[in-house]
Amino acid sequence: MNTAKYLLIVFGFSIPQLFAQAIPGTLNWYNGDGQGMYTDQAYKMLKNKKSQTVVVAVIDSGVDIEHEDLQGKIWVNPKEIPGNKIDDDKNGYVDDVHGWNFLGNANGENQENARLEKTRIYAKLKDKYDGVDPATLFDDTEYFMYANAKAEVEGELENLAQYKEGLANGQFDADTKKYIEDQLNYNLNIYYDDRSLIGDNPDDFTDTHYGNNDVEGPEALHGTHVSGIIAAIRGNGKGGDGVADNVKIMSVRTVPNGDEQDKDVALAIRYAVDNGAQVINMSFGKDYSPHQNEVYQAMLYADTNGVLMIHAAGNDAKDVDVEPNYPSSHIELQAAFSNLLTIGASTRMKGEAMVAEFSNYGAETVDVFAPGLEIYNTVPQSAYMNLQGTSMAAPMVAGAAAMLKSYFPSLSMWEIKTILLETATVYTDFDFSFKSVTGGIVNLKSAVKACEKAVKSKN
Ligand SMILES: [Ca+2]
Numbered sequence: 259m260n261t262a263k264y265l266l267i268v269f270g271f272s273i274p275q276l277f278a279q280a281i282p283g284t285l286n287w288y289n290g291d292g293q294g295m296y297t298d299q300a301y302k303m304l305k306n307k308k309s310q311t312v313v314v315a316v317i318d319s320g321v322d323i324e325h326e327d328l329q330g331k332i333w334v335n336p337k338e339i340p341g342n343k344i345d346d347d348k349n350g351y352v353d354d355v356h357g358w359n360f361l362g363n364a365n366g367e368n369q370e371n372a373r374l375e376k377t378r379i380y381a382k383l384k385d386k387y388d389g390v391d392p393a394t395l396f397d398d399t400e401y402f403m404y405a406n407a408k409a410e411v412e413g414e415l416e417n418l419a420q421y422k423e424g425l426a427n428g429q430f431d432a433d434t435k436k437y438i439e440d441q442l443n444y445n446l447n448i449y450y451d452d453r454s455l456i457g458d459n460p461d462d463f464t465d466t467h468y469g470n471n472d473v474e475g476p477e478a479l480h481g482t483h484v485s486g487i488i489a490a491i492r493g494n495g496k497g498g499d500g501v502a503d504n505v506k507i508m509s510v511r512t513v514p515n516g517d518e519q520d521k522d523v524a525l526a527i528r529y530a531v532d533n534g535a536q537v538i539n540m541s542f543g544k545d546y547s548p549h550q551n552e553v554y555q556a557m558l559y560a561d562t563n564g565v566l567m568i569h570a571a572g573n574d575a576k577d578v579d580v581e582p583n584y585p586s587s588h589i590e591l592q593a594a595f596s597n598l599l600t601i602g603a604s605t606r607m608k609g610e611a612m613v614a615e616f617s618n619y620g621a622e623t624v625d626v627f628a629p630g631l632e633i634y635n636t637v638p639q640s641a642y643m644n645l646q647g648t649s650m651a652a653p654m655v656a657g658a659a660a661m662l663k664s665y666f667p668s669l670s671m672w673e674i675k676t677i678l679l680e681t682a683t684v685y686t687d688f689d690f691s692f693k694s695v696t697g698g699i700v701n702l703k704s705a706v707k708a709c710e711k712a713v714k715s716k717n
Pocket residue numbers: 338345346347348349350351352353354
């Protein structure tokens with residue numbers, strides 16, 4: 259995911275100073291009634307009911323595991339002895355106590371910035387296809403992927419050229435400046451080396467020995483916020499309330515400032531499944547996916563193991579039935595997954611404004627919406643911020659699914675997924691069925707009722 263683009267969306271809404279505190283009247287709105295998920299009502303129904311701990315993997319930019327509002331909420335690998343440089347549980351990862359960091363090396367160095375996938379494609383295939391006439395090719399599939407990637411990268415660079423003078427004259431505020439500079443220096447720079455520090459071959463999926471156990475990394479804002487939405491301590495007077503109250507977060511650092519690599523995504527999903535996650539949050543996405551079949555195989559592995567994947571729909575205000583946001587099940591000749599939900603972002607407003615204006619949508623490929631605007635939760639250094647995006651909506655549903663699993667452990671993740679879809683609130687004042695499969699917003703109160711019923715019918 260292009261974090262810089264995401265941040266620009268964030269800063270487009272309001273002045274940066276506002277982000278250090280909740281916008282008045284919005285604290286925990288996402289757990290409330292009205293346009294919220296009725297989480298607090300659901301907990302009233304579950305009072306005195308026992309729950310089991312559920313592990314949620316957060317495949318993201320890293321998590322500040324020392325955050326004050328995440329204490330007791332971080333997964334600990336029970337079979338790994340910390341700091342002895344030995345892979346005690348023999349899962350292939352040395353000293354992976356709280357998860358794994360695929361964006362680093364054994365010396366503890368981390369990769370922070372990366373190119374977009376289209377920039378990597380352009381760079382990799384430039385020598386092969388520059389000046390080639392596609393009519394002479396037996397199979398032109400790769401050529402056209404290259405040609406599209408090249409056209410997009412060059413188009414965006416041309417677009418950015420107009421800001422160069424302004425940058426030199428100090429015309430922009432710090433955040434805009436960073437966004438433009440990151441685009442020029444890393445995201446769209448075909449010459450930027452975004453992998454040799456890690457030391458693996460990103461096209462070889464059998465070359466899995468890389469990374470380190472630093473699950474926070476250099477820039478954990480995004481992943482820490484996502485984790486807080488799922489798991490932040492409820493009712494302690496600090497920050498916001500997490501959606502789930504008996505969960506552990508497993509941090510799998512995979513998403514740089516730029517596009518995530520397919521190999522890291524595939525290995526992160528397998529890591530999560532193999533180490534006990536029951537829910538995987540995936541608040542990332544990209545337009546190109548050269549190894550999409552390997553990612554698909556990893557998702558199939560999660561799917562067949564009954565692990566629920568929650569994917570953010572993306573923030574380009576586009577129809578993802580038509581334009582893909584990878585990873586996705588929307589691949590020709592491949593059936594949809596049983597345990598995958600794609601989530602759009604909703605707001606606390608009514609009517610048409612209920613759909614966040616940046617949110618991707620899709621009557622067939624986006625399942626349901628959840629709150630993703632003005633979400634106040636954890637960021638590194640025990641701080642809190644108000645952020646927005648489908649990146650925030652996905653963990654709402656990851657938290658909801660984890661909460662239901664912890665109180666109704668006899669239900670499978672597939673049953674929980676089905677209940678979340680069937681019980682989503684469909685609002686009568688605005689029909690947004692053309693935006694998603696359900697046309698609704700997740701409702702935990704109704705979901706708890708349905709879970710109680712489902713458990714009774716099983717007995
Ligand atoms: Ca290990």
